[in-house]
Amino acid sequence: MQLLLATTNDGKIRELRKLFEGLDIEVLSLKDLEDKIEVEEDRQTFLENAIKKAKEYALYYNMPVIAEDSGLVIDALNGYPGVYSARFYNIEFGGKFDIEGLSKDEKNIQKVLKLMENERNRSARYVSVVVFYSPEGFGIFSEGVCEGEITDKPIGNMGFGYDPIFKPLGFDRTMAQLTVEEKNKISHRGKAFYKLKEKLTKLFS
Numbered sequence: 406m407q408l409l410l411a412t413t414n415d416g417k418i419r420e421l422r423k424l425f426e427g428l429d430i431e432v433l434s435l436k437d438l439e440d441k442i443e444v445e446e447d448r449q450t451f452l453e454n455a456i457k458k459a460k461e462y463a464l465y466y467n468m469p470v471i472a473e474d475s476g477l478v479i480d481a482l483n484g485y486p487g488v489y490s491a492r493f494y495n496i497e498f499g500g501k502f503d504i505e506g507l508s509k510d511e512k513n514i515q516k517v518l519k520l521m522e523n524e525r526n527r528s529a530r531y532v533s534v535v536v537f538y539s540p541e542g543f544g545i546f547s548e549g550v551c552e553g554e555i556t557d558k559p560i561g562n563m564g565f566g567y568d569p570i571f572k573p574l575g576f577d578r579t580m581a582q583l584t585v586e587e588k589n590k591i592s593h594r595g596k597a598f599y600k601l602k603e604k605l606t607k608l609f610s
């Protein structure tokens with residue numbers, strides 16, 4: 406069976422591929438396909454964005470797809486960056502942080518640290534919604550959450566995105582100090598994926 410991971414995010418591809426190891430499935434990502442299409446993530450919830458991506462890619466490439474929409478939800482910032490996590494540096498909320506010479510991830514991190522500078526409530530969570538959709542019109546989704554807190558400076562160089570400033574609950578290391586295997590065990594994406602796998606196994610066994 407062929408399955409398309411509908412993402413261009415290298416961090417997600419690395420983690421999701423690891424989760425498929427040992428299964429008899431040929432996993433492709435959008436990076437393996439020559440004919441590219443863009444799907445705009447313009448919805449207000451992770452679920453709506455994930456469904457939109459899964460459906461559009463499955464119908465265009467005519468193969469089953471797993472799409473994922475995820476983000477960091479910070480209580481003291483009223484839930485931001487939320488669905489804007491990937492491009493938080495460039496939205497109006499809190500001012501734009503398009504600092505020259507920094508990567509997107511670094512700009513996003515700098516903006517969060519600035520907005521959280523004198524904030525005592527550091528609680529936050531990563532949320533992931535994973536959607537499986539097949540071109541015949543069958544769809545299923547699951548959600549995973551990873552609770553944690555925002556550190557006051559970036560630590561670690563593994564993972565991606567906000568990992569250097571996110572310390573999972575019960576850990577004295579940031580997510581960027583965990584290996585892919587350690588992260589997948591506790592992460593929002595790992596949890597959502599395992600739930601999805603259970604649902605699919607139940608349905609097809």
Ligand code: ITT
Binds near residue numbers: 474564567
């Ligand atoms: P695709 O749409 O191609 O999958 P994307 O990066 O645009 O890639 P999203 O729209 O789902 O993906 O945005 C998710 C953003 O949330 C991501 O770019 C990170 O900034 C952040 N994020 C999500 N999961 C994360 C994780 O495990 N570690 C760190 N940051 C994460």
